[in-house]
Amino acid sequence: AQRVTQPEKLLSVFKGAPVELKCNYSYSGSPELFWYVQYSRQRLQLLLRHISRESIKGFTADLNKGETSFHLKKPFAQEEDSAMYYCALSGRGAGSYQLTFGKGTKLSVIP
Amino acid sequence: KAGVTQTPRYLIKTRGQQVTLSCSPISGHRSVSWYQQTPGQGLQFLFEYFSETQRNKGNFPGRFSGRQFSNSRSEMNVSTLELGDSALYLCASSLGTSGSSEQFFGPGTRLTVL
Numbered sequence: 001a002q003r004v005t006q007p008e009k010l011l012s013v014f015k016g017a018p019v020e021l022k023c024n025y026s027y028s029g030s031p032e033l034f035w036y037v038q039y040s041r042q043r044l045q046l047l048l049r050h051i052s053r054e055s056i057k058g059f060t061a062d063l064n065k066g067e068t069s070f071h072l073k074k075p076f077a078q079e080e081d082s083a084m085y086y087c088a089l090s091g092r093g094a095g096s097y098q099l100t101f102g103k104g105t106k107l108s109v110i111p
Numbered sequence: 112k113a114g115v116t117q118t119p120r121y122l123i124k125t126r127g128q129q130v131t132l133s134c135s136p137i138s139g140h141r142s143v144s145w146y147q148q149t150p151g152q153g154l155q156f157l158f159e160y161f162s163e164t165q166r167n168k169g170n171f172p173g174r175f176s177g178r179q180f181s182n183s184r185s186e187m188n189v190s191t192l193e194l195g196d197s198a199l200y201l202c203a204s205s206l207g208t209s210g211s212s213e214q215f216f217g218p219g220t221r222l223t224v225l
Contacts, residue, residue, distance in 0.1 A: 043114070043115075043216045043217065043218055044201065044203075044216040045215075045216065046213045046214065049213070086153075086154065097167070097208060098144075098156050098159065098167045098169065099144070099156060099214065100156065101146075101153060101154040101155075101156075102153070103152075103153035103154075104153055104154075
């Protein structure tokens with residue numbers, strides 16, 4: 001079974017402070033991992049995926065297979081980063097691949 | 112390019128009734144996935160359709176079913192509604208299957224069961 005854990009429901013940081021949103025996963029194979037974001041009154045959208053190794057809006061995430069983690073980081077938080085963040089894992093379920101989401105972390109950036 | 116659309120946006124039903132939700136994917140996308148979102152359980156995968164075939168199914172009872180048409184539009188049906196079915200139902204479309212391609216989400220259908 002595949003599982004994604006985001007230990008923090010809510011994370012508050014001051015503007016300009018570093019941000020780290022934690023994500024741990026459980027999966028027996030080689031997973032593909034994603035971060036999705038939902039800004040207020042907007043749709044859920046892809047932020048980044050580990051295979052692309054991109055930095056999007058200043059965010060990066062590194063897959064650590066030893067610690068089974070995929071934490072999302074940004075060195076300096078901005079007010080517009082306030083949103084709900086979901087970590088997701090794509091792995092083979094009962095049939096083909098399916099996307100399993102964590103329960104999300106609400107990031108609040110204090111001006 | 113138009114995004115994923117879902118109809119209706121809001122729905123109120125009573126226990127025991129059935130409901131059908133509709134999802135129109137982005138033009139050219141062949142995969143449609145459905146998710147249930149609740150405050151307690153978060154986003155849970157219901158099923159995925161690709162080229163009119165169900166590719167995968169989450170851990171939901173048989174009251175939850177779906178289908179996909181030749182134009183890739185998808186419908187989800189819930190029969191014998193229970194109070195616990197109250198949730199936001201999201202659909203997402205992608206070019207390939209959900210495991211390999213970026214998913215684009217719709218605005219959701221808010222279902223309230225009284």
